[in-house]
Amino acid sequence: MTETRALFFDVFGTLVDWRGSIAREAARLRLPVDGAAFADAWRGEYQPAMARIREGGRGYVKLDTLHRENLDRILPRFGLETMSEKDRAALNLIWHRLDAWPDVVRGLRLLRVKFLLSPMSNGNISLMADMARHNGFHWDAILGSEIARDYKPKPGVYLAGCAAFDLEPAQCMMVAAHSDDLAAATALGLRTAHIARPDEHGPGKGEAAPNVPVDLAARDLVHLAEMLVG
Amino acid sequence: MTETRALFFDVFGTLVDWRGSIAREAARLRLPVDGAAFADAWRGEYQPAMARIREGGRGYVKLDTLHRENLDRILPRFGLETMSEKDRAALNLIWHRLDAWPDVVRGLRLLRVKFLLSPMSNGNISLMADMARHNGFHWDAILGSEIARDYKPKPGVYLAGCAAFDLEPAQCMMVAAHSDDLAAATALGLRTAHIARPDEHGPGKGEAAPNVPVDLAARDLVHLAEMLVG
Numbered sequence: 040m041t042e043t044r045a046l047f048f049d050v051f052g053t054l055v056d057w058r059g060s061i062a063r064e065a066a067r068l069r070l071p072v073d074g075a076a077f078a079d080a081w082r083g084e085y086q087p088a089m090a091r092i093r094e095g096g097r098g099y100v101k102l103d104t105l106h107r108e109n110l111d112r113i114l115p116r117f118g119l120e121t122m123s124e125k126d127r128a129a130l131n132l133i134w135h136r137l138d139a140w141p142d143v144v145r146g147l148r149l150l151r152v153k154f155l156l157s158p159m160s161n162g163n164i165s166l167m168a169d170m171a172r173h174n175g176f177h178w179d180a181i182l183g184s185e186i187a188r189d190y191k192p193k194p195g196v197y198l199a200g201c202a203a204f205d206l207e208p209a210q211c212m213m214v215a216a217h218s219d220d221l222a223a224a225t226a227l228g229l230r231t232a233h234i235a236r237p238d239e240h241g242p243g244k245g246e247a248a249p250n251v252p253v254d255l256a257a258r259d260l261v262h263l264a265e266m267l268v269g
Numbered sequence: 270m271t272e273t274r275a276l277f278f279d280v281f282g283t284l285v286d287w288r289g290s291i292a293r294e295a296a297r298l299r300l301p302v303d304g305a306a307f308a309d310a311w312r313g314e315y316q317p318a319m320a321r322i323r324e325g326g327r328g329y330v331k332l333d334t335l336h337r338e339n340l341d342r343i344l345p346r347f348g349l350e351t352m353s354e355k356d357r358a359a360l361n362l363i364w365h366r367l368d369a370w371p372d373v374v375r376g377l378r379l380l381r382v383k384f385l386l387s388p389m390s391n392g393n394i395s396l397m398a399d400m401a402r403h404n405g406f407h408w409d410a411i412l413g414s415e416i417a418r419d420y421k422p423k424p425g426v427y428l429a430g431c432a433a434f435d436l437e438p439a440q441c442m443m444v445a446a447h448s449d450d451l452a453a454a455t456a457l458g459l460r461t462a463h464i465a466r467p468d469e470h471g472p473g474k475g476e477a478a479p480n481v482p483v484d485l486a487a488r489d490l491v492h493l494a495e496m497l498v499g
Contacts, residue, residue, distance in 0.1 A: 103435070155398060164433040168385060168409040179398040181410045185433065203394040203415065205333070 041209040043230055043267070046150055047159030047182070047200055049191075049215035052239045054158075054260075055137035055170065057082060064133045072117045075241060080116060084109035089161065089190040099188035101163035107131045134162070135169035140236070144175050146260020153268050157182045159200050159213060161190050180204070192223035201229070214263065218251045230254045232263055271439040273460055273497070276380055277389030277412070277430055279421075279445035282469045284388075284490075285367035285400065287312060294363045302347045305471065310346060314339035319391065319420040329418035331393035337361045364392070365399035370466070374405050376490020383498050387412045389430050389443060391420050410434070422453035431459070444493065448481045460484045462493055 051057050061081065062074030070077070088105040091097045110131055114120050122130075150156060156177075158167050161184045171178055182200035184190050191197070201211050213224035216236035225231055232255040239245030249256055257263035281287050291311065292304030300307070318335040321327040340361055344350050352360075377386060386407075388397050391414045401408055412430035414420050421427070431441050443454035446466035455461050462485040469475030479486055487493035 164410050164412075165435045168434070171409065177407060178410075179401065180394050180408075182394075186416055204398070205395045 041207070043154065043212050044206055044210045045155040045157065045179075045201075045204050045212070046232075047157055047197070047211055047213050047224075047229070049213070049217060049220050050158050050160035050162055050167070050170070051082075051137070052236055052245070053214065053216040053234055054143050054176075055139050055174070056239075057134075057137050058240065060137040061133055063138075064130070064136075068130070070117075070119065072119070077113070077117060079240070080113045081106075081109055084112055093190050093193050099184075101166075101185065102161050103131065103134070103163055103166060106134055132169075135166050136173045137170060139174040139176075140259070142259035142261045146264050147176055149261065149264035149268055151177060151179075154212075155179045155204055157200060157204070159183050159191070159197065161196075192220060194223070194227055197224055197227050197229060212254070214260075216246055218246060218249050218253075221249060221253055222251045225252070232257060232267075234259060234263065271437070273384065273442050274436055274440045275385040275387065275409075275431075275434050275442070276462075277387055277427070277441055277443050277454075277459070279443070279447060279450050280388050280390035280392055280397070280400070281312075281367070282466055282475070283444065283446040283464055284373050284406075285369050285404070286469075287364075287367050288470065290367040291363055293368075294360070294366075298360070300347075300349065302349070307343070307347060309470070310343045311336075311339055314342055323420050323423050329414075331396075331415065332391050333361065333364070333393055333396060336364055362399075365396050366403045367400060369404040369406075370489070372489035372491045376494050377406055379491065379494035379498055381407060381409075384442075385409045385434055387430060387434070389413050389421070389427065391426075422450060424453070424457055427454055427457050427459060442484070444490075446476055448476060448479045448483075451479060451483050452481045455482070462487060462497075464489060464493065 048054055058078045061078035065072055065074035065077050088109055092099055110127060114122055157180050163185045164181050167181045182203050184196055187196040187199035189195050201208050208228035212230040212232055213221055214232045215221050216234045221231040221233060231253040233249035233253045235247050235258050236245045237247035255266055278284055288308045291308035295302055295304035295307050318339055322329055340357060344352055387410050389412060393415045394411050397411045412433050414426055417426040417429035419425050431438050438458035442460040442462055443451060444462045445451050446464045451461040451463060461483040463479035463483045465477050465488050466475045467477035485496055
């Protein structure tokens with residue numbers, strides 16, 4: 040079996056709790072909304088916004104730009120259409136400061152002893168760099184959508200990451216809490232590890248287990264490190 | 270004055286001692302050559318190799334590819350034309366393991382408290398990631414030639430770095446031991462800091478001071494941190 044040299048991580052949902060973080064920010068800002076519903080609505084616009092770019096109907100723009108357009112789209116639904124430009128710009132940056140799930144910092148530190156580590160996210164470079172600062176992640180590089188100028192699960196995004204590290208897909212493992220992300224990686228020859236995030240979309244609303252074949256299925260990142268580093 | 274948010278670092282010569290590191294590798298491998306002369310010859314092919322790409326006569330290829338072509342070019346001059354393919358490939362990776370000047374790890378650690386840090390090098394991402402591991406650098410991202418798919422001092426390389434961090438050029442400072450690199454950055458509106466590396470090309474053969482106007486001139490990275498972080 041080919042030795043695994045690098046681990047690529049999905050970020051939103053796999054490493055960080057976007058839903059809880061956005062709900063907490065809404066509360067901190069005293070927005071008159073149900074924070075979890077607001078987070079769900081904002082995240083709900085995520086896939087449709089990327090679809091046009093994946094399909095070639097629009098050139099690449101950073102996820103920050105899509106997040107901001109999506110925010111403008113949902114604010115009227117929550118009666119917040121009068122929010123100022125300045126406040127919208129500030130709120131949009133909450134995606135740069137999402138909080139990690141409790142196992143992540145320790146898990147990444149253990150995994151870094153043996154593997155090159157990079158996000159393989161649809162988040163842009165500045166978003167990933169700020170989030171790493173916020174949580175104390177130490178990436179070897181920030182690969183993913185911005186260097187490929189496209190969005191997962193398009194093959195070029197994963198393959199650009201392998202190429203940047205001078206590795207074959209079989210030397211790279213995609214780590215994610217989402218079976219569709221892992222299926223796309225498997226199709227390209229990457230190895231895969233599923234991380235259970237059963238509460239990503241609210242209590243009991245997340246993938247507790249993969250629904251596609253994977254190489255490894257872990258309870259969390261520390262469990263993955265126990266399997267891969269020992 | 271606009272606040273500086275990110276520091277971009279030239280790497281070869283500014284952060285790492287390419288000449289001494291390559292000479293030491295030649296000695297370790299018992300190559301029958303003058304190690305410093307071998308390093309100088311190899312590095313001497315660097316600018317001509319990049320020139321064709323900068324001028325559009327050749328598409329972007331990683332610096333690893335250019336280093337390997339340059340190695341093949343100089344081996345006959347040192348009577349080493351019989352070196353095997355495997356040994357050439359292994360020797361070429363010495364550029365991934367160059368040793369930092371003694372002030373660099375401490376200087377970067379001090380500077381990281383206040384600024385986003387990235388290499389702004391012609392080295393490719395895997396080279397920069399391996400070198401960071403070898404020396405213990407902690408980058409926020411690896412920007413530079415590979416994300417721009419061109420080579421410094423082409424403006425697009427510096428500007429792609431600013432854009433990746435969502436910063437204006439005036440919010441970024443280029444740090445280098447080479448006046449031409451700093452002049453190119455100044456022309457684009459970046460701030461500049463010169464680092465003295467008087468022995469880069471051998472004793473007394475390096476820039477002890479800038480020969481162009483710069484914002485700051487420092488003895489080394491710790492001195493720069495004293496000026497910028499206090």
